[in-house]
Amino acid sequence: MRVSHYFEGEGVVTGGFAQSVNNQRxxxxxxxxxxxxxxxxxVDLLHLNNAGPRSxxxxxxxxxxxxxxxxxxxNTAADFRDSFVFSNALAKPLRPYLAYAYGxxxxxxxPSEHNQEVIAEYTDTPSTVIxxxxxxxxxAGWDDPALREEYLDRYDLEPPVVFMFGHVIKRKGLRTFVETAxxxxxxxxxxxxxxxxxxGRLDRFLQPRETRKLVEYSPENCTFTGYIEDPRGAPAxxxxxxxxxxxENEGMALLEAMHCGKPxxxxxxxxxxxxxxxxxxxxxxxxxxxxxAIARLCEDADERERIGANAAATTEQFTLDAVGEQLITLYDEVVSGPTNERTPTG
Structure with missing residues (x-):
């Protein structure tokens, strides 16, 4: 089997989206x-990861x-909202565009049952949750005491630290994060x-003014680190x-934090x-x-340990070994099955 595994926007699109593509490869x-x-x-199969015009x-x-x-x-229209300048205005026409693309x-x-339910409102194309x-x-090595000390010192943090990992955009709950802090x-x-x-370098143009203000006027106990070169620094x-x-369609950062035993x-x-x-x-x-909830976990180390251990156990079903078998099985089924003879509309 030979596959064209195409990610339109590769090198520009970052975050969990890009990491998902890396995981697939x-x-x-x-x-x-x-x-x-x-x-x-x-090729025998065309696997597309982004609904751009070339795809x-x-x-x-x-x-x-x-x-x-x-x-x-x-991509969904709802997931696109509250991300960058004009994203809310573009979300409305994005839905019929995605419906056509996925069709x-x-x-x-x-990536999740919830995402599957949303997409079912766009198109009747058969789908599988993976x-x-x-x-x-x-x-690996996120629990190295030296790494913890390095990142605590770098950003002048005093444990217990409440943390988030991902792009700083409104949809991720930025206002809630700041106001809770x-x-x-x-x-x-x-x-x-x-x-x-x-x-990228266009943050002043892509980032809505409300987002910039929330960051700029956040309280003293709220730190925005920007990009970190070692992702292990966050859970450390x-x-x-x-x-x-x-x-969220799924939320890879959540899986990663849970894997590290963080409640x-x-x-x-x-x-x-x-x-x-x-x-x-x-x-x-x-x-x-x-x-x-945050105050209780910060004050109760035993509760942090209990929920964190359960969270780590839950993520075992999401390892690449576990989802990899599902992906390859689907490849085989799609390639060996009858080709889709529906006529695209639009």
């Missing part, structure tokens, strides 16, 4: 799948040639990650993972129905709930 390498990262039609062009050409098309549904595929890969997974090797001045809050949606320094994101405090949204409040996380719906 690690799986292909592990299973000795022959693939190219170019949008080639000299749609090759999807249509592949269908005409009888080459099965697999599309990862990383070109023979099969879709949805987690983006996480690469545990990226975090303001309500709990006795604890240090640290957000590790890019201070703009793309990690952090003690309670605060993930108030308003909308997560999350927003109670449909994406996380697979998590058990009080066992492997704390789910919250209001500002008061967030503050209370």
């Amino acid at each position: 690690a799986i292909l390498d592990e299973h000795d799948i022959d693939y190219t990262t170019d949008p080639s039609l000299d 749609l062009y090759y999807a249509k050409r592949a269908r005409r040639r009888g080459i099965p098309v697999l599309f990862h549904t990383h 070109l595929a023979d099969h879709l890969i949805c 987690s983006n997974g996480f690469d545990h090797e990226r975090f 303001r309500a709990l001045p006795e604890y240090d809050f640290a957000w590790f990650g890019y201070l703009n949606p793309t990690g 320094a952090g003690d309670v993972f605060f993930w108030p994101s308003k909308n 997560p405090v999350i927003r109670d949204i449909p994406t996380y129905e697979w998590l058990d409040d009080g066992e492997d996380c704390r789910k919250c719906a209001t500002a008061t709930d967030f503050a209370d």
